Amino acid sequence: MADGQDWWRGSVTYQIYPRSFMDADGDGIGDIKGIMDRLGHVASLGVDAIWLSPVFPSPMADMGYDVSDYLDIDPSFGTLAEFDAMVAKAHDLGLKVIIDQVLSHASDQHALFTESRQSRDNPKADWFIWADPNPDGTPPNNWLSIFGGPAWTWDSRRRQYYMHNFLKEQPDWNFHNPEVQDYLLDCVRFWLERGVDGFRLDTVNFYFHDHLLRDNAANPSDWAQDAVRPFEMQYTLFSKNRPENLGFLKRLRDLLDEYDARTMVGEVGDSHHAIDIMGQYTSGHRLHMAYSFEMLGPDFSPKHFRERIEAFFRDAPEGWPCWAFSNHDVPRHVGRWLAHGVDQDALAKQAAALLLSFEGSICIYQGEELGQVDTVLSFDELTDPEGINFWPEKTGRDGCRTPMMWEADAPNGGFSQANRTWLPVKAPQQARAVSAQGGNSVLAFYREMLALRRGTQDLRAGKTVFLDLPEPVLGFMRGENMMCIYNLSPDPVTVALPHAVTSVLDQSAQVDGAQVTLGGSGFLIGRVA
Template sequence: MFEEADTGHEAVMPEKIIKDPDWWRGAVIYQIYPRSFNDSDGDGIGDLNGITERMDYIASLGVDAIWLSPFFTSPMADFGYDVSDYEDVDPMFGTLADFDRMAKAAHERGLKVMIDLVISHTSDQHPWFRESRSSKDNAKADWFVWADSKPDGTPPNNWLSLFGGPAWEWDSRRCQYYMHNFLTSQPDLNFHNPDVQDAVLDVARFWLDRGVDGFRLDTVNFYFHDAELRDNPPLSADEAPSTVDPTNPYGFQDHVYDKTRPENLDFLERFRALLDKYPGSTSVGEIGADGQAVELTASYTDADKRIHMAYSFDLLTPQHSAAYIRRIVEEMNSGIGSGWASWALSNHDVKRVGSRWGDGKDLARFAPLETALCASLRGTPCLYQGEELGLTQAEVPFEKLQDPYGIRFWPEYKGRDGCRTPMPWVKDNGNGGFSDGDPWLPVAAEHLQLAAFEQDKDAGSILNRNRTFYAWRQSVAPLKKGDMVFLESEGETLVFTRSYENETVLCAFNLAETPATLILEGLELENLNAPGFSGTVHKGTLALEGLDAVFARVKS
């Protein structure tokens, strides 16, 4: 079915055709982790030409856009989230000309291109930081967050790094501490300096001029810190630590001073003003703020003022009961105001949903159900590579771990490598067709049976069920842009309506493995026969098999 896209070597600037500037609202965004998607040169690491080779596959999914995790020049201490040159491609991924060809191939297939913009911090190898640390009076001395020690030589306050330990590192050149929310090799930029804001806006402009359609903004609420460097208070006694890793002391603080500062809103307005100069461009922010997801999404995505949409980690949790999902989504819908949410059930930082929510369930039924559920919520869904295949979390032995986060907290927390293992394309070799060389992470043996080209042959596979659902969804406007109202239902069922203009669609999901019958009085329904699901409708009665769904038009 798939033909490899042209990977010739002429550099062609991608052209964008903007038909709907609001295309991002309800679009399906496919996240690509370039290191693990497809390796075109046999070095064991995925690259931009590898993405171009698989562009027909991506387009066949029925998604609207791709989001690429970082591919910029980097020492790779945090796998590209430590940038040393924002305006070039790391040689392991290719060249700027390779990026241009990849973007052109995407645009030719009607796919938008979004890239990860990591501007809360840089690599310590970035020329900006090299100059900043050289003295206290150089031109970029105030481009990063520097502070003197306390009189006893200890760090200036109690702020902690998300990767463990203090958020401060002593630098012997300046005899000061610099701040790092993540690795010590990822110093935080000082957004209180307007020159820093101008510089990162210039980075965004560089890529917009190159033809990208938007940005995923990494750690969007981490840009500013408290200028007075006040200590974070502890969580109150009735609050529990709630980081991704419960063994990390970071979760014991209330992070009111080291992130989510009010000054962020002014910068996001500057960022939006830049995007508005490029019609059809968009942005989605990653919000890492325990207990503040609704409030921040509402303020950060306030219509036409700041970024277009944002996602939190509230559905990237182990909790997955129908009651939990309903509460999270209802709270977002009721509190978001004019803003717009984005939803993800998997990404490159958390355990795959196939294991996190689907453990012990029939994967062939569960995987299409969860992708359909995510794509039916009010907001913009993100689909993480391999999720369309039903991949589960891979077990990576300690000796093959690459993630510094996992290495530090092993064995209680095994890090992020298990969701970053290479995509399986074929089942008949140990590398899954990902690479002719030794992959940077091992391909999970259980993933080979779920290989993309193997599933492509089976009309009833997880892959093909997802494809047909997304293709069907394209013509159902309420599922993309409609309002959302939950209806009462029992057990592990979720029932809600999506309404847009003069059309209302009812969506019902049975998250349990046992059948469910739902009686909805006063509704006349017409089954829309969504592909891949067998739920039935008779007047106001819905019958659902286990791990099943039904979509119906509300006639009255």
């Protein structure tokens, strides 16, 4: 398992969405005690760490990404004492613990925002981003919220607008105020002192805004005018990705360096310069890793994967990426890519073999190891504001957030004893419960592939050299001896390799020296002879 100061380099982290992982108290919502009860499953996979989506007190307008108190646990999830016990159990099982830190914005129920909005001259007046209206009463600029509408909401008491990149219930902190930075760093220290091993930094490129509040330009990308969300029609040059972010990331790194073997991974999403930003944010004394959005979309081609990986290591030779195929914000990858595979299990196994052979660190999302796809929900079953606001063209994130399935024959798939769970359990997901995963299952394959990565230095730390192979085949070397070949199509292909290879792990592969035939969704991971 992970060990040493740089344990995070090449590590595999398992993302837990606490509301949906395991409900121990029977209220239909997952909780910390439930996580403790199921940590054995996570440890049995062979991952290095867990990442918990937010468990802080919150009104749950955005399911915990609207934090009202950074120094406690929401009662729906449990208590600080239970959190401490969970961390201790994870450590006993050899798992590091990473928690979400939502520093770019808070909840409008946060005590400091309540104080800030009271007047223009109170001690916390400029802790959030306030601006006067234009003479005609409109917002100060054209910035848009990701969830629709302006990024500004009018407050009648201050007679000013406050800024929110997300929901109006999520006001943005004013990072131009050094006192705000100090406060947030103290909140991070609180959890370091409780023994957490690191942080996933939500929307890390949103911290600072343009102090002059200049308008964003139109997005020059061809797809922008067909975007469902108006936010995507802007080139967000001034509302995020500001150069001042780099100074604050250095302050964060200085804080973590006061403690042994801690890490932080920043979520970097951008329509134009994501790879460049990942490189900037992880080069020098800043983030340890940048979490990429580059593989969370519909693209499933050798060209796409090769370009993204080569671009990162070319442009950020001192940086470090964290790759993922799925998370709590996007449709599950097996469903996104199913048209490219022979069947659900074959594609799920190939995707695991592909992701877990990439250079960098890796994050897998709960339920991936079962080969799950999104749950199909009706409008009346939604809780996610994104789905509610943009239905039906964009159905939101609830489909990938439905409960984890543990027992195929138990009520609610063994997730909860409640009569009603916060999101519904449906038959296609329950059929893939942990208990239903036999010897040749997706779950068994994840354990096998994770063991191979963990036990093979070339797969965990070796440099990547891509092979020039014809579409639809992706091939690369890891380190000196490991060759990885993937057929990203449902049709059989035969390719000549630059070296003879001996299979270590494969699916639908026939090897004859330096020639390999791969069936649909086939792959070969082998040692060069």
